[in-house]
Amino acid sequence: MLRRLWRSTFGVVALVAIGFAAATLAIGAIAYIVTHEALEKQLDHRVSVETDALLQEVKEGGIASVAESIRLREATRTTSSLDYLLVDKAGRSIAATVTPLVPVRAGYEEFFRFRRDGYTGIGQSLTTALPGGMLVVIADRRDLKEIDRTLEILFAGALGAMLALGVGAAALIGWLTRRRLARIDATAKAIIAGDLAQRVARDGSESEFDQLAATLNQMLDRMAALMDNLRQVSSDVAHDLRTPLTRLCNQLERASTGQDDDERVDAIHAARDQANELLEIFAALLRIAEVEGLAERRALAPVDLSALLDEMVDTYRPDFEAADRRLVAAISTGLQVRGDRRLLAQAVSNLLENALRHTPAGTTATLSASGSGEAIDVELADDGPGVPSHEADRLFQRFARAEASRTTAGHGLGLALVRAVAVGHGGDAILSRSTGGFAVSLRLTRSH
Template identity: 35%
Template sequence: MMLGTTLFRSTTARFVLLAFVLQFLVTGGVLVFVQEASQRALAAEQREAVGELRDELTAAWRGSGDEGLRQLIRARLEITHGAVAVILYAGPDGTPIAGNLDAWPTVIPPGTRWRTIDLYRVGSERPERMGVTAVSLPDGKRLLAGHVIESSLRLVRVNEEAGLGALVAALALTLLGALVIGRVLSSRIEAITQTAGAVGDGALAARVPVGGSGDAFDRLGLSINAMLERIEGLVSQLRMITDGLAHDLRSPVTRMKVLIERAAAETQDDNALAALERVAQEADTLLRMLSTALQISRAEAGIGRDRFSEIEVATLLEDLVEIYGPLAEDNGFVLDASSPPGLHATLHREFISQALGNLIENALKYAQGGSSIALSAREDGSQIILTVADDGPGIPPERRAEALRRFGRLDPSRHLAGSGLGLSLVEAAARLHGGDIRLGDNAPGLRVDLWISGSSHM
């Protein structure tokens, strides 16, 4: 049911169905028209032939009387050898006088213009389908003229069978043509979709392939490529400005911190020392923000992939527990880790460690009231999911997107120290590894899943 609904909602599938229906209707309509036209033409030809025979016999009676009509009947039956001609010259009561029928058909009154009927001819062992017409002569006698149309009916059946076969073949060819058209359209659209996906993953240099045909898809591709070039240029300029600004600010902030430390060492005033310590803390916070912003910018630019290496995931998590375990205990939490044995991944160890460390620090800072923080890893196809889960208050579903926004901080956390870049750094790390970050409900608490590509077992 779900598959059928998905296919029906697919624009390509609807287009293929529409093309198939239209082509089938056109082909079927042409075949039906040809068949009907052939049958009408054949029926008209039969009526015309029977009408000519009737007129010829009637003219013979008028010109030569009874004897002349008999002679013409014998001559016509001898010429055709009784193959198709049906003639009966009968008296007023229907008694046969000449012809190749034994009796006048009771269902054919004189004056019948055209009728098809099954009758026995003289010497025939089975009835035959005939098309006949009947007239009443001025002296009261009757004249019936007709043709056997068995062969015409066989031809009609052959035409119907041929039309049905052609319709089936047309159905198959039409479906094949519609599928080919849909496949061509899907491949062109898929190329655009893949380019958009690559750009969404940070590969701003990706472009839509252009075949040079100049069709609508080529024009669309050229327009998208021009837009992507513009976006790439603007993003590159923004990154250069951001990187340059962050890099340039680090030096004066560092000098300011050195001056604060010197001033703190030289002063004896307790109030001044307290003020200088607060300023030093703010300087440290600013330096961390600048360093984090630089890391995020470099990760988004793809810098760092040359430092990927294959590591054992369980060892990575155990190292994090060893580093952050004492800090967790000091804050009243139990930090543990679990991972399938033999699970390996190709990743930037330092960057992933820092991202997971940020998540642990966030849990220690914001999961007040909780008692445990769990690190875990699991495999999902070709991806590994690294999870940090706590049992604190968590984040409401409607505010999780806000928490992922750069410099985004939820209101209850604004009184705590921080820059709002922690989750942004985690997201940048995930994107560098071809994945993403997802916030979920740990029931209770927050679960943060870090999806990365490139899993393997050894």
């Protein structure tokens, strides 16, 4: 039961309130004891001072003088006055304001019972032996008992108020917490039921619950984006693989029904080429999935990006020249990133392959890289025809291809892999120019 109570908001606040109440009780008990002892010492001090004064009278005038002083004090008695008892050696009363109900013994007596005019009380007393008798000075404890009772009432009230406030606060906080959590729970149930557009309501207070709602909404937005991406990928795969699969089936049909051996061999070779193309598509999709899943982050290490880009330029420049195109480099030195060298090389290779495949003869492509603060920008720009603006926004999607490139080889996965590599390295890839040429820019984080 206690374990379940501790796990609820009401239980936590209630236990804290009980702790505060226990602390109040302990403080009250200590205060009560200290106050009680201080009052008792005050009574003892008062009795002692009065006894010394009367003993001084004994020295000056004897017992008769003390008896006269007791009678005078009785005549002027108030509710706060001390009580006195003077007896001879035989125990007979010489002068007294009270009648003792306990034996008279020398020394301090904390609970000296007495009677005065029908009132029975208890006092703190000091009994002193005198020549020819005994002197008892008594301080009534009635006022002390009233003070004790008042303190007890105050402490009990404070304890009750603390418990009441604690339980009330626990109930209020528990209700508020359950109310806010109920909204989150209702949103979660709606999403489970299929309404993926639901979001946790925010109140703009920037409180802990409001910030939690914002975080959950960001998570839901991310999940929705991933689901949209999954649906898009599924649709793209179904659409873009239909053509090569159809061609594969046609080639296999041709091979199975062909009458001529050469014709069957040609059909089988064509079918094998179609199968290889499908395998390449699936390999590219798996590679993109691996990069987007950040599986490659385990291999991140310092990479000399400047040296890598210089190597890529040296590797591809002959291909550009053979295709009647020109490759220019504008790479700053000393650019360092933390990443996977193989993936970065793959991303740059995809950009260069695109430039070779989708630009006309005579095009100049420029691979540039520069650093600004903590960021490094790598850009491949060409002065080719570019792409229409309405097609530019979707070029980083899987299987997305500009209309002009439909007749060239490729599957529309190159730029998707480029962006996946950039995002996997904590950056991004954007289309920095689509008209008056074509340019793709990768932003990476500098490594120190």
